[in-house]
Amino acid sequence: MPRSKAKDIRSHDVLIVYWQSMKTHRLLVVVALFGTAISTIVSLAYPFFYREFIDLLSVAQSREEAYPVLFQIIMAMLTVSLIDRVFQRASGFFDAAFQCRVMADLCTESFRVLLRHSHGFFANNFTGALVQKVNRLSRSFERFWDAIQYGFFPLSIRIIGTIILLWTVNSSVAIAMLVWTILFIIFNVLFSLYKIRFDTIRANLDSKVTGALADAITNNTNIKLFAATGREEKRFFDVAELRRKSQVLSWNLGNINMSVQSVLVLILEFFLLYIALNAWKAGTLSVGTFVLIQSYSIELFFRLWDLGRKIREVYESIADSKEMVEIFKAPRAVVDGDGSVPLTVKGGKIQFQNVLFCYPNGRTLIDRLSFTIRAGERVAFVGPSGAGKTTIINLLLRFYNIQAGSISIDGRNIAKVTQDSVREAIGFVPQEPILFHRTLMENIRYGRSEASDAEVFEASRRAHCDEFIARLSKGYDTMVGERGIKLSGGERQRIAIARAIVKNAPVLVLDEATSSLDSHSEQLIQDALGQLMSGRTTIAIAHRLSTIRMMDRIIVMDKGGIAEEGTHDQLLKRKKGLYRHLWHLQSGGFLAQGGEVS
Numbered sequence: 001m002p003r004s005k006a007k008d009i010r011s012h013d014v015l016i017v018y019w020q021s022m023k024t025h026r027l028l029v030v031v032a033l034f035g036t037a038i039s040t041i042v043s044l045a046y047p048f049f050y051r052e053f054i055d056l057l058s059v060a061q062s063r064e065e066a067y068p069v070l071f072q073i074i075m076a077m078l079t080v081s082l083i084d085r086v087f088q089r090a091s092g093f094f095d096a097a098f099q100c101r102v103m104a105d106l107c108t109e110s111f112r113v114l115l116r117h118s119h120g121f122f123a124n125n126f127t128g129a130l131v132q133k134v135n136r137l138s139r140s141f142e143r144f145w146d147a148i149q150y151g152f153f154p155l156s157i158r159i160i161g162t163i164i165l166l167w168t169v170n171s172s173v174a175i176a177m178l179v180w181t182i183l184f185i186i187f188n189v190l191f192s193l194y195k196i197r198f199d200t201i202r203a204n205l206d207s208k209v210t211g212a213l214a215d216a217i218t219n220n221t222n223i224k225l226f227a228a229t230g231r232e233e234k235r236f237f238d239v240a241e242l243r244r245k246s247q248v249l250s251w252n253l254g255n256i257n258m259s260v261q262s263v264l265v266l267i268l269e270f271f272l273l274y275i276a277l278n279a280w281k282a283g284t285l286s287v288g289t290f291v292l293i294q295s296y297s298i299e300l301f302f303r304l305w306d307l308g309r310k311i312r313e314v315y316e317s318i319a320d321s322k323e324m325v326e327i328f329k330a331p332r333a334v335v336d337g338d339g340s341v342p343l344t345v346k347g348g349k350i351q352f353q354n355v356l357f358c359y360p361n362g363r364t365l366i367d368r369l370s371f372t373i374r375a376g377e378r379v380a381f382v383g384p385s386g387a388g389k390t391t392i393i394n395l396l397l398r399f400y401n402i403q404a405g406s407i408s409i410d411g412r413n414i415a416k417v418t419q420d421s422v423r424e425a426i427g428f429v430p431q432e433p434i435l436f437h438r439t440l441m442e443n444i445r446y447g448r449s450e451a452s453d454a455e456v457f458e459a460s461r462r463a464h465c466d467e468f469i470a471r472l473s474k475g476y477d478t479m480v481g482e483r484g485i486k487l488s489g490g491e492r493q494r495i496a497i498a499r500a501i502v503k504n505a506p507v508l509v510l511d512e513a514t515s516s517l518d519s520h521s522e523q524l525i526q527d528a529l530g531q532l533m534s535g536r537t538t539i540a541i542a543h544r545l546s547t548i549r550m551m552d553r554i555i556v557m558d559k560g561g562i563a564e565e566g567t568h569d570q571l572l573k574r575k576k577g578l579y580r581h582l583w584h585l586q587s588g589g590f591l592a593q594g595g596e597v598s
Helices: 011-043 046-059 063-115 119-123 127-169 171-218 220-225 229-281 287-329 389-396 419-424 440-445 453-462 489-503 519-533 568-572 578-585
Strands: 350-358 364-373 378-382 404-409 426-429 507-511 537-541 553-558 561-566
Touching: 011 063, 011 127, 011 287, 046 063, 046 287, 063 127, 063 287, 127 171, 127 287, 171 220, 171 229, 171 287, 220 229, 229 287, 350 389, 364 389, 364 404, 364 561, 378 389, 389 507, 389 537, 419 426, 426 489, 440 453, 440 489, 453 489, 489 519, 507 519, 553 568, 553 578, 561 568, 561 578, 568 578
Parallel strands: 378 537, 378 553, 426 507, 507 537
Antiparallel strands: 350 364, 350 404, 553 561
16 A cells, blocks of 8 residues: 655644634634534433423323423423524524635635745646645535534533433433443544544545546547557556555445444443333332433434544545645745845846756756856757756746856846746746636736737737637637647747737747747748847747747757857857757758757
């Protein structure tokens, strides 16, 4: 059985997270619990009314004389019942308001915490599993608080009240009930503590099943292309089978718990009947009191039986919450330092000084790299696959922390300014743009939320998006589908370029921004990019070398360092240069047979 990722998260950690969301709604909690308390206390009076009613029935000499008293008892029971239900329902209304607010707060806080984790965090986690963890936390709180509000809290009042009231009737019965209740609770708590580790494993496997399902659905096209349906079914079956075995074990432990509870209830029920029967035989117990004892014991049996389930639910809800709480407590890989201030970019000069970046496993990707890009200069980075081109962009965007050296924009170390201000200063057009499942208007305006419709239309025209948007029945109100799946690759890329135009940032980063375009569209976009790059510091990651001939400077990367740099013409003159080699592999900038470049 696999070990849970949340093994280091304690129940105390989960309760702290719950409390952080609960404490702002304390008044609702107090009112809801007060209503439950009054309802429970009032309901304890029922057996006494039944005792008086039955005793009077059994000893009444005259029905005419007994009738008014019996009627008064019925009316008293009706009054108590109405009070019980009024406070019970009032408690329910306040509890609904409280729980819904806390669940919404937990969901919102989970969303906030997730978004503030680093780029690497999302690269190492399945989207579907993260979504499930967020939803499971709020649902688990609902189960947890239901157990408190409708289980433990009223049961505590009922146990204390029942023992006190039974003591006034028969001390032996009260003592027997008290001892049995303590043993019953101890057994359930200890058993639940033993079972929680298996519930934690089950919750972890549940997330893995969701992650595997989401991964397969997201990559359904690849599965079909590689005729891998059988392989994926086997892979999913293996994960689902582990969850099934874990679930069976968890449920069987629950069945064992209920079996032991049944025996304990049977023992106490027999013992109470035996005591009551002997007291009745001795003449110290009336028929009504006999019914009273049975009423209290049966009600307490029912509530305590439910207590076992509530204890299991509490521990299961805590186990289900642990994975999300682990994310709450996990340190963020990239954080704003103390005293970080927003970055103000005027020129856009970029400097890498002795930058060292390694993977956690120790593998070095960038090795003491230094270069300077002047304000307004257009620089392309080229090189073979794994040379470190994309890593440079990720470090500039502060997706990762560097191990040594510094990166600065306009002389300001980006490690000492806020992450958001760094990213606000950079317009980014990725090689594979991913869009929100929102309208085209919203996706383009995402570059700058306050942009006017006119600015969006102008950006769209410059990026040549208006050509295909005009053919859509809903135009700019067209929903693009999850990850922009309703659009072609070239259309998505043009939307990303329009978004960068709207953003109008002083620094521009292009990750092969024309890779998904046909020749005609590429020529149009190159013109648009030429206007967009004008006056901006521009970094372009180039795979197709024909697209970077107009750049002011080309830096050739190899093995995490700079192999050579210069203009296109200068680099081609170097007979043994890496750039010249790559250029000829691509047969004039386009990939030739047997060549490879990244």
